[in-house]
Every structure is written in structure tokens, then in C-alpha cells.
Amino acid sequence: MYKLHRLKGHIQTIYLAEHPQGLVLLDGCCRADVALVCHFIRHKLKRAPAELKLVVVTHMHPDHAGGAHALRAKTGARIVAADVQGHWYRGLDGMAMHLTDMALAAWVAKRLGKPMRWLWYSRKLRADILLGDDSRLPDFPEWRVFHCPGHTDRDLVLLHEEESCAYVADLLVKVKGRYIPPFPLFYPNRYKSSLMKLKCLAPARVMLAHGGEVSLAEIDLERVLAESPTVPMTHWRSVKAKLRQILNRP
Secondary structure, eight states: OOEEEEEEOSSSEEEEEEETTEEEESSOOOGGGHHHHHHIIIIISOOOGGGEEEEEOSSSSHHHHTTHHHHHHHHOOEEEEEOOSSOTTOHHHHHHHHHHHHHHHHHHHHHTTOOOOOOOOOSSOOOSEEEOTTEEETTEEEEEEEEOOSSSSSOEEEEETTTTEEEEETSSEEETTEEEOOSSBSOHHHHHHHHHHHHHHOOSEEEETTTEEEEGGGSOHHHHHHHSOSSOBOHHHHHHHHHHHHHTOO
8 A cells, every 4th residue: 555645845746655665755856845854754654764765856956856865865765867868957058057947946935935945956966776768666666657858858757557646747837727838848849749648648647746636637738739839948048038028129
């Protein structure tokens, strides 16, 4: 038997899977969420923090990777990530994007009325386990892991077959009651393929980092596919578009 716990994180929903053989954190959450996760394990579940066996990092953004290294240091959990070559935040552009993403996370937190918290984390993930597409989590084979890039080049989706539920991280986000593609979206063609993969997997329930848990039937995937961008939506493109708008004003 397994039980899925949902915690209200700093700016996202945290999903913690409880199994007899240990605990699996379905995403690396924010650096600000580390104490929350450890407190929940010890005081709510009445289990030792060392029973956290795996921390999955679906991609490298602050609310999905920010707490991974700190949680490993506190619990001994192994970090799982996609087997994709290189680091996401590589080079000078990567350094700038890393800082920008943390600033965006802080802005979202402010919009949500959250207090300012320390969000810094390494831009280079030191994963213990790298998984290819359609793999299974070590020691937790009921969880299948799929590569679903688009948001970044290394996004993961986790499917629990028996329960027919999938954690899709930022594959979709809910904004004003509508399900839309995430921002940024670096690879629009890969993103459409990832949506088609989700459609083929057809889980009964879908768990979003930003939007909670819904049935797949509530999400009009055909509309999302039809309205998905055909060109990348990235930080730099947004800045350039804003600059053009300013410069073209009369």
C-alpha cells in the first residue's frame, strides 16, 4: 500500500509518496521547503528523515530542484534526474538564467503573499541516479519515469500505474482556471510531443506543481496543443519583445 501526501510548499504543491519501504519526494521543491518536508516526515508521518529514500528532480527550476541537495544532506536520500547530457544552467547564459529564475520564484512568492525566504541553490545538480525515458524508480518500480521535455530539455513525468495517476510537474500549469503551457517554453515541438505522450499514457488523475490535482478529462489537451507556441517562449525573447514595445511607442 502507498499513500500520497500533498504539502503546501513555498510556491508549489509538494507531493510525497509514502511506501512501506520508504518515502519518495516526487520533486526537489524549493530550498525554503526543506525544513517543512523534514518536519512533516518526523512529526506528521512519525518516520525518521532517513526513510526518505529518493528525491526526484523533474527539472532544474528553483521550485523543483532548489531543495534537493539540502534534503540529501539531511536525510541521505538519493537524487534522481533525467539522463540528459550536461547541466541546464551551463555557461554565462546559464548563470544569468539561474539568477533570473530565482528572481522569478521570489516574485511569485511575493504575489502569493509569502515572506521572503532564502532560495539560493547550486545551478549544477549532482544527481546520484540518471534515468532514461520509460524507466522505473529504483526500489519503487510502481513508479514509471518518462522524459517529457519542452519546458526545459530534461523534464520528467512520473506515472503510478496501479493508481493511474501522474505527476506532471510543469508540463501544464493552471492560470485563472485554464490549463496552459508553462513559461518558459524552450522547445515547442518537443513540448507538443510530450503532451501527446501524456495523452497516450492516459492517467485518470494528473498532479500539477501549480494547479493541484485534477482528472485528465478536465484538461482539454487538444486545445492546449492547438494553442501551444510555435516558437520558443524564453526570458530573453520576452525582454526583447518588451524593448521593441517600448522603442516603438510614439
